[in-house]
Amino acid sequence: MIAGFLNPDEGRITMDGKDLLGVPPHKRPLNTVFQRYALFPHLDVYDNIAFGLKLAKVPQDEIDSRVRKILKLVAMSDYEDRDVTTLSGGQQQRIAIARALVNRPKVLLLDEPLSALDLKMRKDMQIELKEMHQKLGITFIYVTHDQEEALTLSDTIVVMNEGKIQQIGTPADIYNEPVNSFVADFIGESNILNATMICDKEVNFIGHDFKCVDTGFGENNPVDVVIRPEDIYFTESENKCQFTATVKSCVFKGVHYEMFVDTDKGYELMIQDYDAYEVGEKVMLYIKPQDIQVMRKERTANVLTGTVIDNQTVEVLGGKFPIPNEAEPGSEVTVEVPFGKVDLVDDVQSGVLEGEVYFILYKGDRYHLTIKTDEGFLWVDTNDIWDKGDLVGINFLDAKVK
Numbered sequence: 081m082i083a084g085f086l087n088p089d090e091g092r093i094t095m096d097g098k099d100l101l102g103v104p105p106h107k108r109p110l111n112t113v114f115q116r117y118a119l120f121p122h123l124d125v126y127d128n129i130a131f132g133l134k135l136a137k138v139p140q141d142e143i144d145s146r147v148r149k150i151l152k153l154v155a156m157s158d159y160e161d162r163d164v165t166t167l168s169g170g171q172q173q174r175i176a177i178a179r180a181l182v183n184r185p186k187v188l189l190l191d192e193p194l195s196a197l198d199l200k201m202r203k204d205m206q207i208e209l210k211e212m213h214q215k216l217g218i219t220f221i222y223v224t225h226d227q228e229e230a231l232t233l234s235d236t237i238v239v240m241n242e243g244k245i246q247q248i249g250t251p252a253d254i255y256n257e258p259v260n261s262f263v264a265d266f267i268g269e270s271n272i273l274n275a276t277m278i279c280d281k282e283v284n285f286i287g288h289d290f291k292c293v294d295t296g297f298g299e300n301n302p303v304d305v306v307i308r309p310e311d312i313y314f315t316e317s318e319n320k321c322q323f324t325a326t327v328k329s330c331v332f333k334g335v336h337y338e339m340f341v342d343t344d345k346g347y348e349l350m351i352q353d354y355d356a357y358e359v360g361e362k363v364m365l366y367i368k369p370q371d372i373q374v375m376r377k378e379r380t381a382n383v384l385t386g387t388v389i390d391n392q393t394v395e396v397l398g399g400k401f402p403i404p405n406e407a408e409p410g411s412e413v414t415v416e417v418p419f420g421k422v423d424l425v426d427d428v429q430s431g432v433l434e435g436e437v438y439f440i441l442y443k444g445d446r447y448h449l450t451i452k453t454d455e456g457f458l459w460v461d462t463n464d465i466w467d468k469g470d471l472v473g474i475n476f477l478d479a480k481v482k
Contacts, residue, residue: 082221083189084108095186110187111180115195117172119164125151125175126160132183150182153212170201177209181216190222194229206232227267231255239263255308260378261448264306265441271307271349273444275374276300283374286444287345288323290367294374304375309338309352311371314363321364325349327357341365347444382417382458397455399433401476419448419461421477431473437466 081088084105093100100108111132119128126147133143151157154174159167164175173193180188190209194202210233213220224230230237231251239246239254239262247259258264261272275285277297283290285305297303315321325341328348337356341349341363357363386396386403388411394403396415407413428434435458439450449466451458451474458474466472 082187083110083112109185110189111183111185112189112191113173113176113180113193115192117176117196119172119176119179121165123164124160125156125162125164125167128164128175129160129179129182131179136183146182150178153181153215154178155208169197170205173197173205174208177212181212185218187219187221190220192223192225195224195226202226202229209233231267237267239266241266257373258306258375260375261304261306261441262439264304264373264375269309269350269352271309271312271444272441273305273307273347275303275305277303277374281369283372286323286343286347286349290322290372291369292372292374293369294372297374297376302377302380304377306373306375307349307367307371309350310336311367312349312351313366313368314351314353314355314357315366316364318364320366322366324362324364327359327361327363330356330359332356348442349444379459381419382415382422384415384417384456386413386415387411388413396476397433397453397458399474401432401478401481403476403478403481416482417458417476418480419459421480422451422458422460423475423477424449424451424460424462424464424466425473425475426470428471428473431475433474435472435474437468437470437472440466440468 082093084100084103087101095109120131123131129147129150130143133146147160148157151160154177156171156174156178159171164172167175176193194205197205206229209220222233234251236248237251237254238248241262247254247263249257254263254267258267264270264272273285275283277283277299278289279299280295281292283292283294283303283305323343323345325343328340328342330337330339333352336352336354339351339353339357341351343349384396386394388394388405388407388409389400390409391406392402392404393400394405394413394415403415405413425431433453435451435453437449438452438457441448446461446463447465449460449462451460451472453474
């Protein structure tokens with residue numbers, strides 16, 4: 081839509097205060113760097129970069145000057161006569177970036193431009209892109225599914241899910257103050273846990289009470305908490321210890337060790353620390369109040385709209401469920417289904433509804449799944465292990481359905 085190939089259904093897209101609706105793509109002051117480079121194989125490096133300038137009928141002397149300048153910027157000065165098909169992936173990506181930048185766009189759109197590169201080259205190109213951005217002083221809009229890339233490159237991050245903006249903020253804001261469990265899980269490693277806000281600055285999770293710095297969540301209300309793995313500390317002091325655990329696994333990750341521990345109340349946590357602890361070792365742990373991020377729950381149950389068929393049946397999400405009720409047939413009702421009362425079966429035919437595992441969130445002692453159906457979403461708490469993309473049959477355990 082920003083590039084101009086689709087029109088928004090609603091809202092506006094403005095640049096420098098001017099509405100872009102109706103402005104064709106070739107007249108918008110922006111360029112795109114594609115995921116798969118999209119270089120012209122029949123043109124050499126020079127002609128690939130100069131292509132847009134020639135279309136714009138820029139004088140040849142200026143084309144030469146701008147191409148040489150942009151080649152120097154992307155560290156490819158001696159490559160203008162090379163066939164693009166002989167270049168490495170990183171070199172091709174530099175040429176794709178140069179081709180977009182040589183037109184001096186006000187905005188550069190980058191569609192996962194580094195995803196085709198190997199890890200080391202991707203990290204090198206991240207640094208180069210950051211430097212180019214600082215030198216050029218233009219806006220980059222950068223689409224990525226790589227959380228580290230987003231944190232490394234961005235001044236501002238917009239986290240989206242299903243076309244809806246979840247949070248906008250600086251990388252530090254997004255990492256340290258996620259607004260919901262989706263953002264917390266998407267950006268960086270996290271322990272995301274069910275909790276109860278006892279009162280201001282006190283929260284209960286993993287079976288223990290903890291001091292925190294959050295206020296305004298009410299008393300005895302269900303919330304989620306996020307604890308980053310690097311914010312759980314080992315201690316030898318019983319006075320500092322807030323809970324104990326047993327080390328389940330320990331893997332060296334280069335800079336730190338990544339450990340999973342089973343806590344004294346049966347929860348699993350991820351911890352990252354510079355020191356290694358042996359598998360099976362009993363450890364004492366604590367968490368600082370400022371490292372506990374409390375978030376409002378997006379929902380505490382599935383709240384769905386249904387239509388009464390008869391006093392034993394309600395149609396929900398296109399499926400007819402055996403739910404006793406006293407409402408008039410044909411009337412619209414609200415159906416509340418606890419997360420733990422949605423039963424998933426791998427035999428799709430034996431379910432009232434069919435769905436797909438869309439998102440998986442581990443909560444320390446259970447999995448919280450988002451299930452996508454043809455008519456909408458359901459959320460499920462389960463101890464069963466499913467993979468993203470699994471097709472499932474869906475039933476309700478009607479005893480707890482309201």
